[in-house]
Amino acid sequence: xxxxxxxxxxxxxxxxxxxxxxxxxxxxxxxxxxxxxxxxxxxxxxxxxxxxxxxxxxxxxxxxxxxxxxxxxxxxxxxxxxxxxxxxxxxxxxxxxxxxxxxxxxxxxxxxxxxxxxxxxxxxxxxxxxxxxxxxxxxxxxxxxxxxxxxxxxxxxxxxxxxxxxxxxxxxxxxxxxxxxxxxxxxxxxxxxxxxxxxxxxxxxxxxxxxxxxxxxxxxxxxxxx
Numbered sequence: 001x002x003x004x005x006x007x008x009x010x011x012x013x014x015x016x017x018x019x020x021x022x023x024x025x026x027x028x029x030x031x032x033x034x035x036x037x038x039x040x041x042x043x044x045x046x047x048x049x050x051x052x053x054x055x056x057x058x059x060x061x062x063x064x065x066x067x068x069x070x071x072x073x074x075x076x077x078x079x080x081x082x083x084x085x086x087x088x089x090x091x092x093x094x095x096x097x098x099x100x101x102x103x104x105x106x107x108x109x110x111x112x113x114x115x116x117x118x119x120x121x122x123x124x125x126x127x128x129x130x131x132x133x134x135x136x137x138x139x140x141x142x143x144x145x146x147x148x149x150x151x152x153x154x155x156x157x158x159x160x161x162x163x164x165x166x167x168x169x170x171x172x173x174x175x176x177x178x179x180x181x182x183x184x185x186x187x188x189x190x191x192x193x194x195x196x197x198x199x200x201x202x203x204x205x206x207x208x209x210x211x212x213x214x215x216x217x218x219x220x221x222x223x224x225x226x
Contacts, residue, residue, distance in 0.1 A: 043138070093209065095196045097226035099124055102193035105138065105163065106213060107171035119165040123176050124192040129156045131180035131187040138163055141173025154180070158192075158224065192223055 105121035112118070127134070134151035149163060164169045180187035195217075199210040207219040 017078060021148045043187075048070045091200055094199060096197050098195055098197060098209070098211070098222050098226065099158075099192040099224040100195055100211070100214060100215065100217060100221055101190060101223065103177065103191040104177045104193045104213065105171075105174035105176055105196045107174065109204055117165075119171050121165055121171060121174055122160065122194050123163075124158060124160040124194070124224075125180075126158050126192060127154055127156050127180055128188040129160045130154065132182045134159075134178065134180045136161060136163075137177045139175045139177065139181070140169070194226070 066209050103123070105123050107119050107121040109117050110120045121138075124134075125136075130153070132153050134154045136149040136151060137145045138147040140146050146169070147163065149161060151159070151161065152188075163176075165174070176191065178189050178191055180189050195211040197209050198212050201208045201210060201216070208216050209219055209222065211217050219222065
């Protein structure tokens, strides 16, 4: 908790610091404008003096410019602060499993109670609506369908599945394809793959996750944190 509090305070300090810097710049701009305005009035043509409307117009211009400068500087500080908070949030995902759009089957070793081990591949999919039949084709690295998993009827939303890889088959390069239907009508779906967050990075204000299988991936591409 102390780390979060400290980070929050540093973000606020940074925003306050940008406000102070903006105030100094604004004061300098106002001083320059007033000096120029006084000089202009001192050297005006006595036969054609500046009228009140002209002076008011110039004052309004400096007020507008000053207001925009304040807003831009303050928003810059807020944006920097938000980026720091976003990085802090992203750091909590390191080590977690996530789902992103993709059709790769990610395999891992599973140990049974009797001590035997097997290789199990996992994937997921998101149905746009309920489906009477859902089938998943497992495809090897050569593009050949090696098995079809029947999921029966499924409701709309997120679903996961597992497939035991035969001992005679390599788990490398396995992919899957989901077919969902209501009778002859296809139900649209999105294939999702498992991945693990190994690290985070921030590039030009964009938070990226370093995923074990997918590499650098934008934070907004993550569909689910497992």
